[in-house]
Amino acid sequence: MIKSHLLAPGPTPVPPEVLAAMSLPVIHHRTPQFGEVLAQTQAGLRELFGTKNEVLVLAASGTGAMESAVTNLLSPGDEAVFVNGGKFGERWGRICDRYGVQAHEISVEWGHAVTPGAVAKALDAHPAAKVLYMQASETSTCVLHPVPEIAALTQARGVLLVVDGITAVGVVDVPMDRLGIDVLITGSQKALMLPPGLAVLALSDRAWAATEQATLPRFYFDLKKERQGVRDLSTAWTPAISLINGLRVALDLMRAEGWASVYARHDRLARATRAGVTALGLELLAPESPSPAATAAILPAEVDGKALVRYLRDQMRVTFAGGQEHLKGKIVRIAHLGWVDTFDVVVGLAALELALAHFGRAVDFGAGVGAAEAILREGLPAR
């Protein structure tokens, strides 16, 4: 194997146009030229987030933006509720704990989506909670949570809704203003088709009002300072210049494809992957509410999942993700978000077929790929 295929749920492949833009000489960030780059990215990001407000671009990973959504909205001793249905849901609780926020957990079995009923019950039980923290797509379990329904609940109760959309923004439509999301977060290394290094988030007017009351300590992640930067076509701190040059081009590529086409592509690739995995006799971890960003397949009990993922990565040069926590060695996660198309799904399933056979499974070669093709062909334009 001489080529690498990155099919993990982040980092994701980077288009050559973006790599080329990031290879341009570094210009200074306190210049009108870079201000123009910021203005262009701002226009694309507002379309992506579906917001009239400023979209903030931090030199940080997604976790930094998650932390900022705690420290900029709350004060010591405040209460919040968080949805914990996987590794990333759990993180909301850990951040809140660290800052002395009383975070009440809605525990969701891994592989399942939270129900609006469970959220309503938790908000009823904790009427003092100011914020609900959740994921749109829980990357560790490949589950899509029902954000629109939950946003209706939080809006009705005057609770702020903070959504980690790190593997959702750019994968499914998450128009924050229309849905009533108060903070929406993503990271560069997912559907934005960039290397890691940027966290991106936006706040509703309600959320901005809350920042005026919030007294938790923050310095680098002072979002008001970041908003002022956007207004001044500048940045609060030294920005990741090359990544932002790449972001401008990545957004251009997505706009050229068309947002609806981007979302339809992800939906098609996800359905094809699920069909392929199922045709190979594997069960889905999240059959009822699967994420269009990645598919988690439960491996046969006799297959050592850790060894399989390692073999795929080191010997076949196809990088999937394995399972986390109690799912370690039991699942494989095949991503299909960002700069991926029909043939990435084909490659992923062919690699899975070959690897399963290599690990002693009886595999009907081509069965997974074939089942996927029957769906992938939907994406073919007319002659």
Add this chain to the structure above:
Amino acid sequence: MIKSHLLAPGPTPVPPEVLAAMSLPVIHHRTPQFGEVLAQTQAGLRELFGTKNEVLVLAASGTGAMESAVTNLLSPGDEAVFVNGGKFGERWGRICDRYGVQAHEISVEWGHAVTPGAVAKALDAHPAAKVLYMQASETSTCVLHPVPEIAALTQARGVLLVVDGITAVGVVDVPMDRLGIDVLITGSQKALMLPPGLAVLALSDRAWAATEQATLPRFYFDLKKERQGVRDLSTAWTPAISLINGLRVALDLMRAEGWASVYARHDRLARATRAGVTALGLELLAPESPSPAATAAILPAEVDGKALVRYLRDQMRVTFAGGQEHLKGKIVRIAHLGWVDTFDVVVGLAALELALAHFGRAVDFGAGVGAAEAILREGLPAR
């Protein structure tokens, strides 16, 4: 479709390491630094060509090197024999004609290899012929000619053997000194994994001796001047500096993989592609002597091959080659040379399956890919 897949028999995909090397600043070519680059490429090229002699790197396409192998070996009125089993074989005759060389044709049906018997017969019929011109791999028909057997014939008769190895060198082992090839030619945009722009060739001692007698006119393609350049760690004319920077890295990649592994990989990919095409019910154009560089599949009569290839290229972004001359619209040529591996074959066959279905064929999705996988798995290392 958002990604492009180049599966034509040249240009072929270029590895990122090579693209990065070509993106380095252009250094001046009359410097010790560039001399070092030339020395390094020379070492790798001599391994690739299997020769103790200088390997010449011209800023030209392969056709330029073909022309040089006429003008540097022959004089006006000289006789030669050439194997014409396709578009590129025919080119030898056209070059000879242009320079007033009497070139006697060995006509071979497209899709077939020339036989050593036919060569012996032609050389017997034209005892004054000084040179036999042929292809190792005839790209237009995806046929591999039996060079080793023919080299034994030309050696025995004191006839020079000139081999266009443009889609053979780096695909199959063509050790020119050991086989007794007098001129061996390749181009950068094939197994060398570079963009077009370089022609590469080497001459045997017998061929160098012939250049002393040859009076056909030549200036840019004066190979003796090029040889002196190699000896001086310089070049006759301004070299294609960035391409040569890339060549150094491409040769390093091939040496790191190991020459035997490179050839075994091409053989495996070719067998897998043929198995896949056959499983889809298509016939091979060259079943008896197929080239390991590319596979020509005969399309069903009801499929418009030109439209199919165009659709694959423009709508699916998978670039195959169609047929040339009387094979236009009747075949598709799927390449598997250069920077290609297991998953390129998978992509190529999946694309063919989808395209055939799109053009009204009943296709058992996954049948071609599955047949290929059964062979591709040979290439998987043990755990």
